Amino acid sequence: MTQNTNNYKIIVLGSSGVGKSALTVQFVQGIFVSNYDPTIEDTYKKWLEVDGRRYLLDIWDSAGSEQLLGMRDRYYSEAHGFVLVYSITSETSFQDAQNICNEIIDIRDRDDVPIVLVGNKCDLDDEERVVSKFAGARVANYELKCPFTESSAKNRVNVEEIFVEIVRQINRQKVITDDKVRSGSGRKWYRRLSKCYIL
Numbered sequence: 001m002t003q004n005t006n007n008y009k010i011i012v013l014g015s016s017g018v019g020k021s022a023l024t025v026q027f028v029q030g031i032f033v034s035n036y037d038p039t040i041e042d043t044y045k046k047w048l049e050v051d052g053r054r055y056l057l058d059i060w061d062s063a064g065s066e067q068l069l070g071m072r073d074r075y076y077s078e079a080h081g082f083v084l085v086y087s088i089t090s091e092t093s094f095q096d097a098q099n100i101c102n103e104i105i106d107i108r109d110r111d112d113v114p115i116v117l118v119g120n121k122c123d124l125d126d127e128e129r130v131v132s133k134f135a136g137a138r139v140a141n142y143e144l145k146c147p148f149t150e151s152s153a154k155n156r157v158n159v160e161e162i163f164v165e166i167v168r169q170i171n172r173q174k175v176i177t178d179d180k181v182r183s184g185s186g187r188k189w190y191r192r193l194s195k196c197y198i199l
């Protein structure tokens with residue numbers, strides 16, 4: 001029996017060392033990579049079932065945002081959805097994630113881009129946390145207007161949930177865009193896709 005499939009390109013973005021590769025490898029291969037090997041660019045494919053439908057995800061694990069340079073515009077324009085990662089142990093990475101989000105919205109020139117904000121390394125809660133869960137949720141809710149979760153690539157906390165949510169965001173955007181095309185309304189009609197919630 002043939003099944004309807006969808007192929008979505010998802011890019012994982014954020015500062016160096018926040019755990020983009022660890023999250024991606026944990027999601028795709030089910031293992032935690034404890035050593036740090038800075039990424040240039042890696043791509044992965046994985047099937048994921050979301051709400052009864054199968055999706056083939058092309059996941060681009062990018063270099064830290066400090067190293068993106070010429071790749072940035074290509075990434076921002078080609079991806080269907082963005083997983084924006086910071087580390088709860090780094091305030092700078094939290095600021096960086098907010099800047100990246102605003103850059104994506106500027107380059108795409110629309111504010112309903114599918115984005116999920118992720119505070120990774122939540123297993124380091126007791127010892128090293130500097131960004132509170134409240135601060136992450138507040139920024140997602142009131143400023144970036146996207147879903148938010150904390151995760152741990154190490155303990156596989158909320159890893160699959162991140163990718164399920166980005167697929168749902170992409171699907172929601174498709175519905176909104178199709179409705180807009182049908183009704184012929186202008187581009188600035190768009191609103192952000194959903195309110196923030198903690199996964």
Ligand SMILES: Nc1nc2c(ncn2[C@@H]2O[C@H](COP(=O)(O)OP(=O)(O)OP(=O)(O)O)[C@@H](O)[C@H]2O)c(=O)[nH]1
Nearest residue numbers: 016017018019020021022034039064121152153154
């Ligand atoms: N405790 C803990 N460590 C993590 C977690 N995720 C990643 N790390 C560690 O943080 C370091 C950096 O992780 P990477 O996944 O390589 O970071 P990255 O964002 O891909 O870094 P770049 O490729 O340089 O941009 C590694 O030593 C990981 O093992 C996590 O959830 N918890």
Ligand SMILES: [Mg+2]
Nearest residue numbers: 020021038039
């Ligand atoms: Mg990496």
